[in-house]
Amino acid sequence: MATDSRTTGGLAVATSGARAATEAALKSKSNRDRTLNTVFVALMMFAILFALVGLVALIVFMFAEGGGRLTWGLLTNPPSTIHPDQAGFRTALLGTLYVIGGVVLLIVPLGVGAAVYLEEFANSERWWNRLIELNIQNLAGVPSIVYGILGLAFIVRGPLSLGFVAAAGSLTLALLVLPTVILAAREAIRAVPSSIADGSLALGATQWQTIWKQILPAALPGILTGIILAVARAIGEAAPLLLVGAVTFVTFNPRFFSDGYSTLPVMIYQYSNRPQEEFRILAAAGVLVMLALVLLMNSLAVWLRDRFERSW
Amino acid sequence: MVAPTTGDALQQRSPRYGEKAIRGFLLLCAVLSVLTTAAIVFSLIIPTIAFFREVSIVEFFTGTLWAPLFANASFGVWPIVVGSLMVMVISLGVAVPVGLLSAIYLSEYARPGVRRAIKPVLEVLAGIPTVAIGLFAFWFIRPLAETLLPFLPWQGPFSVGVAALGVGLLIIPIITSIADDAMRAVPADIRQGAYALGATKLKVATRVVVPAAISGIVAAIVLGGSRAIGETMVVFIAAGAGNPFLSFDPTKGVQTMTAFIAGTATGDIGTGTIDYYTIFAVGSLLFVFTLALNALSMHFVRRFREVYE
Numbered sequence: 145m146a147t148d149s150r151t152t153g154g155l156a157v158a159t160s161g162a163r164a165a166t167e168a169a170l171k172s173k174s175n176r177d178r179t180l181n182t183v184f185v186a187l188m189m190f191a192i193l194f195a196l197v198g199l200v201a202l203i204v205f206m207f208a209e210g211g212g213r214l215t216w217g218l219l220t221n222p223p224s225t226i227h228p229d230q231a232g233f234r235t236a237l238l239g240t241l242y243v244i245g246g247v248v249l250l251i252v253p254l255g256v257g258a259a260v261y262l263e264e265f266a267n268s269e270r271w272w273n274r275l276i277e278l279n280i281q282n283l284a285g286v287p288s289i290v291y292g293i294l295g296l297a298f299i300v301r302g303p304l305s306l307g308f309v310a311a312a313g314s315l316t317l318a319l320l321v322l323p324t325v326i327l328a329a330r331e332a333i334r335a336v337p338s339s340i341a342d343g344s345l346a347l348g349a350t351q352w353q354t355i356w357k358q359i360l361p362a363a364l365p366g367i368l369t370g371i372i373l374a375v376a377r378a379i380g381e382a383a384p385l386l387l388v389g390a391v392t393f394v395t396f397n398p399r400f401f402s403d404g405y406s407t408l409p410v411m412i413y414q415y416s417n418r419p420q421e422e423f424r425i426l427a428a429a430g431v432l433v434m435l436a437l438v439l440l441m442n443s444l445a446v447w448l449r450d451r452f453e454r455s456w
Numbered sequence: 457m458v459a460p461t462t463g464d465a466l467q468q469r470s471p472r473y474g475e476k477a478i479r480g481f482l483l484l485c486a487v488l489s490v491l492t493t494a495a496i497v498f499s500l501i502i503p504t505i506a507f508f509r510e511v512s513i514v515e516f517f518t519g520t521l522w523a524p525l526f527a528n529a530s531f532g533v534w535p536i537v538v539g540s541l542m543v544m545v546i547s548l549g550v551a552v553p554v555g556l557l558s559a560i561y562l563s564e565y566a567r568p569g570v571r572r573a574i575k576p577v578l579e580v581l582a583g584i585p586t587v588a589i590g591l592f593a594f595w596f597i598r599p600l601a602e603t604l605l606p607f608l609p610w611q612g613p614f615s616v617g618v619a620a621l622g623v624g625l626l627i628i629p630i631i632t633s634i635a636d637d638a639m640r641a642v643p644a645d646i647r648q649g650a651y652a653l654g655a656t657k658l659k660v661a662t663r664v665v666v667p668a669a670i671s672g673i674v675a676a677i678v679l680g681g682s683r684a685i686g687e688t689m690v691v692f693i694a695a696g697a698g699n700p701f702l703s704f705d706p707t708k709g710v711q712t713m714t715a716f717i718a719g720t721a722t723g724d725i726g727t728g729t730i731d732y733y734t735i736f737a738v739g740s741l742l743f744v745f746t747l748a749l750n751a752l753s754m755h756f757v758r759r760f761r762e763v764y765e
Contacts, residue, residue: 177656184658188565191557192574195632198625199581202592209595257485265479266486280489285679285750286743287686289714290496292721293739297499301727319492326489352475373583380585383688383714387721387735409587413689416591424595431588442583446576 203435210428218429222395223411228422233430236411239310239390239398240379243407246314246400247321247378248371254318255325255374256360256367262326263333264355284323291320292384300388308389310398310405316388317381321374328370332363365452369445376441380434382409408434500743503736510730516737522711523700524734525720531734533741535702539712540745543620543691544684546706550624551680555631556673562632563639564661582629590693593622598694614696614709622690627680634679638672639665675756682749686742688714713742 221232258280266273295316299306306312336359344354360367382390385407391414392404406414408430416427508516511531519532558578562571598618602610642665650664666673696709697719703710711719717735725731 177658181656181658184662185565188557188561191554192561194554195558195581195625195628196577198628199577199584201596202584202588205592205596206588254485254488257482258489261479261482261486265482276486276490279493281754282747282750283489283493285682285746285753286496287688287714287746289686289688289717290500290739290743290746293717293736294492294496294499296721297503297736298495302499322492323489350472350475352478376583380583380587382585382587383692383718386718391722409585409689412591413587413693416594416693427591428595431591434585435588438583438585439580442580443576446579 206428206431206435210425210430210432213425213429214432218426218433223393223415224395225393225418228418228420228426231415231426233408233411233433235394235397236406236408236430237433239313239394239405239411240407242310242398242400242405243313243317243385244375244379246311247318248375250314250318251322251325251374252371255322255371256329258322258326259329259333259367260355260360263330264351264359280323280326284327288320288381289383289387291316292387294319295384295388306401308392308404309402310400312388313385313390313405313407314400316384317378320381320384321378324377325370325374328373329363329367332366332370333359335366336362365448369449372441372445372448376438376445379441380409380438382407382413385410408437496743500736500740503733504740507730507733507737510733511737520702521700522716525723525731526700529730530700533738535700536711536713536716536738537741538702538704539616539691539695539699539710540685540714540742542616542704542706542710543623543687543695543712544681546617546620547624547627547684548677548681550621551627551631551684552677554624555628555676555680556635558628558632559635559639559673559676560661560666562636564657564665578629578632581625582633584626586626586687586689587693589622589626590619590690593618593690593694597621608707609705610707612696612709614694614699615707616691616695616710616712617706619691619694620684620706622694623684623687626687626690627683630683631676631680634676635669635673638669638676641672642668671756671759675753678749678753678756682746682753685749686714686746688718691715692718713738713745717742 217230218232219237220234221230222234223236224231262273262277266276268274268277295312298304299312299315300308304312304315306315340358340362341354344358345351349357385391389404390406390410392406393414394404394406396403398405412427412430412434415423415430418424516531516533518534519530520534521530521532522535523530562574566574594613598613598615601615601618601621602608646664646668647660650660655664691712692715695712695715697711697715699709699711716738720731720735
């Protein structure tokens with residue numbers, strides 16, 4: 145009995161000693177780790193907040209500058225350099241509408257067509273198909289101003305010689321956003337399981353019938369998201385348009401194949417360039433209109449993707 | 457008379473001209489991208505050759521005074537190359553720590569709900585037009601910077617450091633999103649192995665996940681740098697487009713390659729003049745810079761795909 149209790153007592157001492165030793169060995173370190181962890185989490189929070197604060201500050205600042213100028217007249221009045229308090233973005237908005245209309249007409253068939261070819265027809269063993277893929281990835285990284293140079297040398301002058309018209313702006317912006325449309329559409333098409341195509345082909349449908357009636361409808365949300373994001377980018381793009389004629393100060397409604405044109409971001413830039421305070425307010429109000437337009441489209445794209453994204 | 461067997465019926469081939477025509481159209485769409493590249497290269501090279509017929513290559517690459525539109529023209533390209541590189545370095549200095557920490561948070565720490573809330577906001581930030589960011593930097597950040605750091609030698613309304621800060625804001629979402637993708641591609645068993653060996657969450661994130669995703673992270677940084685060099689409107693608005701001198705001072709207005717092209721194109725220039733050709737010479741240089749950076753980034757992306765997919 146006595147030995148037993150001694151053993152139990154010794155065991156308890158040994159256990160608590162071992163526990164104390166282990167805790168002593170681990171505790172200081174785990175305290176240090178805990179502090180480091182907290183510091184790191186704080187740093188990450190700071191980083192996330194940095195980006196968010198930048199976004200919020202931009203919107204709040206533009207509201208403070210141009211919020212008082214937000215009236216219907218801002219959208220419907222023609223531009224003016226003499227009466228800044230009555231000037232608006234009418235011609236620039238119409239110019240954006242024309243240019244972006246052209247962009248949509250071009251990128252939908254061309255972008256989806258190229259994506260379908262690369263995903264459904266192209267044999268990626270062949271060098272020319274690999275060349276096309278590599279080339280599209282590279283084009284996606286070319287700076288937008290270089291597309292402006294292309295537009296100036298190839299579309300406005302040179303082989304196409306359209307002149308400084310809205311159609312030239314459309315074509316330039318379409319070439320600029322085409323790679324992103326192709327990459328997004330390819331991803332959407334690739335996400336459609338091959339069993340759907342196999343089933344369709346087994347029932348006797350031709351390859352094109354399979355693509356048109358099965359694959360494209362299934363990939364539609366992803367493709368649409370890519371197109372909307374590309375269009376939102378094209379709406380806000382100013383740099384390439386500086387080279388293909390959008391800097392003309394137009395006071396009349398633009399036409400597609402003749403006369404000068406301007407677009408919303410370019411007009412904002414031009415107003416902001418004038419020394420008077422009224423034009424600065426006007427430009428800030430224009431930024432608010434453009435932000436509303438672009439953020440609306442981006443939110444639509446994100447919603448569309450989250451709502452219709454299917455995991456097969 | 458033998459009735460055709462099922463085999464024959466199935467083997468009968470219709471020429472399907474419609475299908476072939478569609479296939480041809482689709483191929484044409486894909487080939488258009490190659491034509492675009494060819495058109496870019498041609499529209500850059502031919503005027504650039506014309507440019508170097510009148511300006512010596514040695515002067516272009518060694519000169520330190522960029523004043524092509526002045527009466528006494530000088531064509532040393534270094535000032536605008538240094539301007540572009542300053543924008544790249546400073547904007548990466550802001551965007552790399554912020555972008556990577558955000559990516560580690562999103563990939564390793566954030567709960568799914570938080571992640572779902574933050575991701576779209578970053579995407580919205582990525583979609584803000586560059587004109588808006590440029591004006592924000594010019595009107596808001598520049599005066600704020602002078603108030604916060606009054607001891608720096610601020611001069612005039614332009615500052616390349618402020619412009620680079622704006623560009624940094626622009627590339628944060630790019631770096632965050634690519635780095636986040638790379639870290640999420642690291643298999644879970646590598647993390648669990650580290651936890652089983654007693655590593656803390658911090659150690660798993662910084663010593664296991666980040667090294668495992670390093671090629672994707674490097675690709676994100678290089679791509680961000682390429683975007684920064686090619687960014688036009690922010691630097692055109694906030695860094696100005698006039699300074700012809702070589703300068704390393706971030707508080708001053710410094711011209712970049714892109715701002716020079718934009719500034720010259722908005723001015724009044726005639727086709728075939730030397731002013732017109734400088735746009736293309738500088739454009740070629742810019743194209744080469746971004747092409748090299750994109751190739752580097754793609755090289756790193758391929759490496760990280762090889763490991764885990």
